[in-house]
Amino acid sequence: MRILLAIPALNEEAVIRETVEKTAAFVSANFPGDDFRIAVADNGSTDRTWEIVREMEGKYPGRVFGLKTGRPGKGLAIRTAWSEHPADICAFMDADLSTDLRSLPALIDACRSGGMAIGSRQHPGSVTERTLLRRIFSACYRLALKAILGTRISDLPCGFKAISAGIAGKILPETESDGWFFDTELTIRAERAGYPITEIPIRWHEANDPDRRSRVSLIKVSAEYLKNAWRLRGEFRKKKPEKNKERKWAVGLTILAVIVAAIPVAFAVHEAHRLGLTWRGNNLLAPGDFGVYLSYIEQAKSGRLLFDNLFDAHGHRPALHGLWLLTGWAAAGLHLTPTVAFHLMRLALIPLLGLVAWRWIRELLERTGERVVAMTLVLFGGGIGFFFQGLYRVGKLDAVSPDRPVDLWVSEAFPFLSSLNSPHFLAAWILLLLALHQAWRAIGNRSAKSAAWAGLAGAALLTFHPFHAVTLLLVPGSWLTVRLIQKNVNRKDIVNAAIYLVALTPVAAYHVYVSKFGPDAAVLAARSLAVTPNAWHLLLGFGLLLPLAGWGIWRSAKPRSFPNPNLMVAWAVMQPLAFYGPFVFQRRLLLGWLFPLAILSAPAAVRLWHRWSGRKPSPLPNAAALLLSGLALFNTVPGTIASSAAVLGSPTHRPAFYFDDVRLEAVGWVRKNAPSGAVFLSSANAGYDIAGWGNRTVLAGHWANTDRLGEKQALIARFFGNMTERDRQETIGRFGLTHIWFGPEERAIATSDDWRKTAETVFSNGEYEILAIR
Numbered sequence: 001m002r003i004l005l006a007i008p009a010l011n012e013e014a015v016i017r018e019t020v021e022k023t024a025a026f027v028s029a030n031f032p033g034d035d036f037r038i039a040v041a042d043n044g045s046t047d048r049t050w051e052i053v054r055e056m057e058g059k060y061p062g063r064v065f066g067l068k069t070g071r072p073g074k075g076l077a078i079r080t081a082w083s084e085h086p087a088d089i090c091a092f093m094d095a096d097l098s099t100d101l102r103s104l105p106a107l108i109d110a111c112r113s114g115g116m117a118i119g120s121r122q123h124p125g126s127v128t129e130r131t132l133l134r135r136i137f138s139a140c141y142r143l144a145l146k147a148i149l150g151t152r153i154s155d156l157p158c159g160f161k162a163i164s165a166g167i168a169g170k171i172l173p174e175t176e177s178d179g180w181f182f183d184t185e186l187t188i189r190a191e192r193a194g195y196p197i198t199e200i201p202i203r204w205h206e207a208n209d210p211d212r213r214s215r216v217s218l219i220k221v222s223a224e225y226l227k228n229a230w231r232l233r234g235e236f237r238k239k240k241p242e243k244n245k246e247r248k249w250a251v252g253l254t255i256l257a258v259i260v261a262a263i264p265v266a267f268a269v270h271e272a273h274r275l276g277l278t279w280r281g282n283n284l285l286a287p288g289d290f291g292v293y294l295s296y297i298e299q300a301k302s303g304r305l306l307f308d309n310l311f312d313a314h315g316h317r318p319a320l321h322g323l324w325l326l327t328g329w330a331a332a333g334l335h336l337t338p339t340v341a342f343h344l345m346r347l348a349l350i351p352l353l354g355l356v357a358w359r360w361i362r363e364l365l366e367r368t369g370e371r372v373v374a375m376t377l378v379l380f381g382g383g384i385g386f387f388f389q390g391l392y393r394v395g396k397l398d399a400v401s402p403d404r405p406v407d408l409w410v411s412e413a414f415p416f417l418s419s420l421n422s423p424h425f426l427a428a429w430i431l432l433l434l435a436l437h438q439a440w441r442a443i444g445n446r447s448a449k450s451a452a453w454a455g456l457a458g459a460a461l462l463t464f465h466p467f468h469a470v471t472l473l474l475v476p477g478s479w480l481t482v483r484l485i486q487k488n489v490n491r492k493d494i495v496n497a498a499i500y501l502v503a504l505t506p507v508a509a510y511h512v513y514v515s516k517f518g519p520d521a522a523v524l525a526a527r528s529l530a531v532t533p534n535a536w537h538l539l540l541g542f543g544l545l546l547p548l549a550g551w552g553i554w555r556s557a558k559p560r561s562f563p564n565p566n567l568m569v570a571w572a573v574m575q576p577l578a579f580y581g582p583f584v585f586q587r588r589l590l591l592g593w594l595f596p597l598a599i600l601s602a603p604a605a606v607r608l609w610h611r612w613s614g615r616k617p618s619p620l621p622n623a624a625a626l627l628l629s630g631l632a633l634f635n636t637v638p639g640t641i642a643s644s645a646a647v648l649g650s651p652t653h654r655p656a657f658y659f660d661d662v663r664l665e666a667v668g669w670v671r672k673n674a675p676s677g678a679v680f681l682s683s684a685n686a687g688y689d690i691a692g693w694g695n696r697t698v699l700a701g702h703w704a705n706t707d708r709l710g711e712k713q714a715l716i717a718r719f720f721g722n723m724t725e726r727d728r729q730e731t732i733g734r735f736g737l738t739h740i741w742f743g744p745e746e747r748a749i750a751t752s753d754d755w756r757k758t759a760e761t762v763f764s765n766g767e768y769e770i771l772a773i774r
Contacts, residue, residue, distance in 0.1 A: 003036045003108060004087035008077035012095045013048040016040065019097050020056045024063055026101045031108070033487060036063075039085050040095075041077035043069040075175075075182020082168065091162035092183070099160040100203035107200055111162045112488045113444045113566065115196035118153065118187060119160030125201030148229045149188055149236070154199060156184045157225075167195050170366060181228040188232060194362045196444055249372045254354030257379045258347055261419040265343055268657065277658035280693070281339035285411045285421040287656050290342075291692020292702050293422060296321055297338035298695045300328020310691035311701035313679050313735040322463050323427045342423065349426040350419050354379065356430050357415075360437045361599070364568065370602040377598035377605070382414050383407040383543035406533055406541030406590060413541065413590035424464060425591070431461035432468060432592045439476045440567050442496040443483070451496035455503020462507040467585040469508045470578045471592055476500070479570040532579040532587045545597045552600030571596040663689070666743065666768035670694030673763070674739060674770075682741035683749065684713055690741060699735055720750035728758055732773055743768040 005023070009016050020040060027036045038060075040053045053066035067084055069076050082090045089111045093099055099119055110117035121128045145151055161183050163171075171189045175182065191197055264283055272279040282290035295310045305325065306318030323345075331341035357378045365371050385405025411417035411425065418425035438454035441447050458472045480497060483489045532538070539546060553569050571593075578589045659667065670680070671694045679697045680690050687701035700712040719728060731737070740759050742750075744767065759771035 001034050001089065001112065002087040003031065003034050003089045004082065004085045004091065005036070005038050005104075006078045006081035006090070006092040007038065007040045007095050008043055008074045008081075008092065009040055009045065009049050009053070009095045010043050010072060010074075010077075011045045011047045011049060013045075013052060015096055016049055017052050017056065019095050020053075020060070020064055022097065023101060024056075024060045026104065027063070030105055035087075037065060037085055037087070038063060039065045039067060039081040041067050041069060041081045043074065043077035044072035073178040073182075074180050076178035078182060079172065079175075079178065082172070086165070088165050089162055090165060090168050092159070094159035098204055098206065099158070100205075103160065103200065103202040107160065107162045109490045110198040110200060111164045113483065114164045114166060115198060115444060116163040116167060116187065116190050117161065117198045117200055118155070119158045119202040119204070120153075120155040120199040121158055121202065121204050122154035123199055123201040127203045129205040144226060145184075145229060148226075148233050151188055151191060153187055153191060153197065156187055158202070158204075159183070160202060161187065163190070167193075171195075176231075177228050179224055179228075181225055184225065185228060185232060192236065193366065196363070196441065198447075246368045246371060250354065250358045250375050253372075253375050253379055254351050257354065257416070257419060258350045260416075261347060261350060264420060272658055275658070277660055278664050280657055280659060281342065282657060283420065285417060288688070288702060288704075289422070291688050292705055293324065293342060293424070294338045294692045295695060296324035297328045297331055297341055300325045301332045301338065301341075302328075304328075308697070309705055310695065310697045311687065311705035312707050313697055313699045313737070314707055316707075320463065321424075322460065323424050324464075327423065345423040346419065346421075346426065349423050349430065353415060353419075353426055353430050353433075356433050356437070357595070360433065360440075364599050365602060367603075367606070369606045373605045374598050374602035377545065377601060378415055378595060380416050381545060381594060381598055381601075382416060383541040383545070385537070385540040385543070405537040406587075407543070408541075410533070410541070410587050410590055412588060414594055418591075428461060428465045428468065428591055431457050432471065433595060435461060435472055436475060436567075436571070436592075439500055440479075442500060443476070443480060443493050444567075448492075448496055448499060451499040452503060455500045458500070458504045459507045462504070465588065465591075466508070467583060467588050468591065469504070470581070470583055470589055471575060472504060473508075474574055474578060475567070475571045478574040479567045482566065482570060532590065538576075538579070542594070542597065545594065545601050548601035548604040549597040551604040552602075555603060568596040568599045572600055659693075662765050662767045663743070665765050666741075666763065666770065667693045669763045669770060670696055670741075678738045679736050680739045680741050681716065681719060681735075681737050682743075683716060683745035684709065685745045686741050686743055696739075699737065717749045720746060720755055721752055723755075725754070725757070728755060732758065738773055740771040740773065741768070742771065 005027070007016075007019065007023070012019075020038065023038055027038065040056070042050045042053060050066070050068065053064075056064045057066050065085060067080060069080050078092045081092075089108055091104075091107060091111075093104075103119060107117045107119060120126060145156060157180075163186070167190060171186060171193065174189055175186050177185045187197065268279045268283075271277075280290070281294070292311065296307045299307050304318075306320055307324065308318055309316045327341050327345045328338075330336070330345065331338060334341075336344070354375075358375060361371050361374045361378070365374055383405060385407040406413050407417070411421040412428065415426070415429050418429055435454050435457035438450040438457060442451035442454055458469075461468055461472070476497070480489065480493070483493070533541065549572055553572065575589070575593045575596075579586065581589075583589065667689050670678075670690055674680075674694070674696050677697075679699065680687065681699050682690060684700045684703070684706065687698035687706075690696055691698045691701045700706045700709055700716060703709055706712060715731065719731060723731070739762075740755070756771070759773045761769055762772045763770040
């Protein structure tokens with residue numbers, strides 16, 4: 001890696017020789033694999049400084065370079081050195097060696113993956129030797145900068161800083177100061193732009209030797225600092241409306257997502273009122289899972305911490321589901337029904353997802369247009385499968401032959417569809433983004449605090465979506481591996497990775513045991529809708545995001561395209577390996593992949609828009625660009641709303657989305673009058689309602705939560721048919737049955753009335769009967 005260390009020098013003849021010799025020797029010993037150069041910038045010396053610098057050039061050819069700026073100015077000297085000697089990392093230090101050179105490797109290492117690093121005399125690990133007067137001036141200056149500019153950097157004036165070339169190329173042209181304020185302004189601009197800044201501990205001593213003692217006037221320099229600080233404050237205030245405008249875009253998009261996610265509910269309630277029905281609360285995206293979620297919320301509302309599987313009388317072990325526990329507590333505290341609590345939690349999590357996504361987007365992309373496009377893609381982006389649904393057969397989706405693109409049925413793959421479906425998918429998105437964002441900061445910024453937060457967020461995600469352990473390990477692991485190959489990892493990176501793993505391991509290990517070796521492992525595997533759609537369906541499911549992201553990956557290899565694209569590229573490339581891997585709930589691993597695709601696609605989408613809106617219009621390319629941009633950004637939104645609304649309002653689908661009065665009355669009786677430990681025998685369809693809305697256990701209900709559903713359906717048909725009395729009693733005792741539900745579904749399979757001998761009617765409304773088993 002190319003590294004340049006600039007040393008500004010003004011009348012430093014007494015110290016410059018020793019400084020260069022010590023620095024050259026230290027660099028040779030500590031940076032053997034890097035192209036490390038030292039540039040001494042003479043900015044107006046009137047003594048022998050320049051002669052000594054030329055002498056050092058001859059002594060260290062190819063290592064030490066001298067240059068003249070022609071006029072005084074510390075900032076000008078550093079700027080000139082960095083411009084004349086391009087490098088991957090640009091650094092500078094003062095000529096008096098106040099900062100111990102042993103801090104230099106940590107300074108450079110902190111910038112190898114992008115970002116900026118500064119030495120801080122205020123760091124808890126620093127050792128400083130200063131006069132009382134300078135300590136007072138320094139403290140006053142820090143307080144003044146915090147008050148004027150609101151910076152969080154602890155030691156801006158310290159003359160020991162480094163910055164990656166990608167960031168320097170964007171910040172340096174905006175930096176106006178050529179004097180002592182130069183590096184302070186550079187740092188503040190980097191901070192306000194959202195680039196990662198690492199403060200490292202240093203050993204700093206104030207020179208007492210008259211030859212090395214600083215000749216800088218504290219009063220003069222302080223006046224220059226304050227003057228430039230006020231200049232920056234005025235500039236930032238002028239730019240604030242632009243920043244506010246960007247923030248308003250993000251907030252507006254998030255509010256729009258909430259409104260759009262509420263439309264199907266409003267439509268369903270309106271249709272229920274118009275048709276004289278009661279809306280069940282479910283939707284097109286998850287009509288069969290909704291009852292399961294309601295059963296969890298109701299159990300939590302009643303005070304349960306561990307949830308029973310009410311859709312199977314086999315007596316599976318109770319399980320913990322953190323999100324549904326919180327939703328149930330909210331329902332109890334606010335006196336809400338499970339249905340209302342479900343949808344309020346769904347809508348409430350959308351702003352949190354927007355906040356987490358936006359914080360990361362601001363760090364990854366610099367241009368306002370790209371940030372807005374990326375946010376739009378994250379909240380609303382999708383594929384083009386909806387427009388091709390006529391090409392696919394209409395049939396049952398199963399683990400063996402899923403027959404549609406992912407944007408038509410794997411709703412967790414897209415935040416927008418997740419927001420229409422269920423809060424637990426939104427919670428998974430939030431925690432996954434938070435965990436990987438903090439892991440990115442932990443390794444990129446070498447922050448142990450971020451590593452701990454990453455591990456805790458990942459562990460929280462694994463408590464209800466344990467299969468995402470694959471993504472949580474694969475993405476940061478592949479990125480760290482690339483950095484190891486590039487020799488861009490130090491001890492702190494390894495320590496932070498270990499912190500992350502330690503936080504994840506207990507929860508991950510528990511779920512590995514449950515899914516692979518636990519008593520219900522075989523049942524879990526059998527119920528897993530595991531197969532990801534084939535590659536063609538995957539391509540249609542993500543649509544134009546894929547070619548746009550491919551362009552972004554190619555562009556990321558160019559300097560100054562992204563401040564730190566490596567994790568996004570690793571994420572976009574490596575996660576698809578898990579889609580077809582030997583994992584339980586394989587298709588669930590699609591969750592999260594859209595985020596790196598959106599980040600990598602945003603610059604391409606902006607480029608397409610600029611192409612379309614150029615001053616010299618070219619009809620065909622511009623029309624194509626507009627069409628592609630529109631499809632990439634918004635095709636999912638109208639398609640999903642239209643299909644959801646159509647199904648909710650269609651009379652042929654009313655049984656799946658609405659209760660009529662007689663069925664609602666029967667389910668209500670179960671909820672209010674059946675004992676809490678009751679176990680019902682019914683058809684699987686009725687069992688779904690009894691467990692989901694009646695909150696009582698059934699022999700068979702939801703297909704994915706009922707073990708050996710086919711066998712139990714056959715058993716139920718025999719119970720209402722030609723089963724002997726002895727076998728009926730054995731079935732009742734085996735499953736602990738206490739009640740029988742008899743309605744239209746059961747009447748359709750019943751071939752005998754012999755089963756009535758075992759029970760007596762406790763409820764009847766003409767269409768539905770509920771019988772208590774004697």
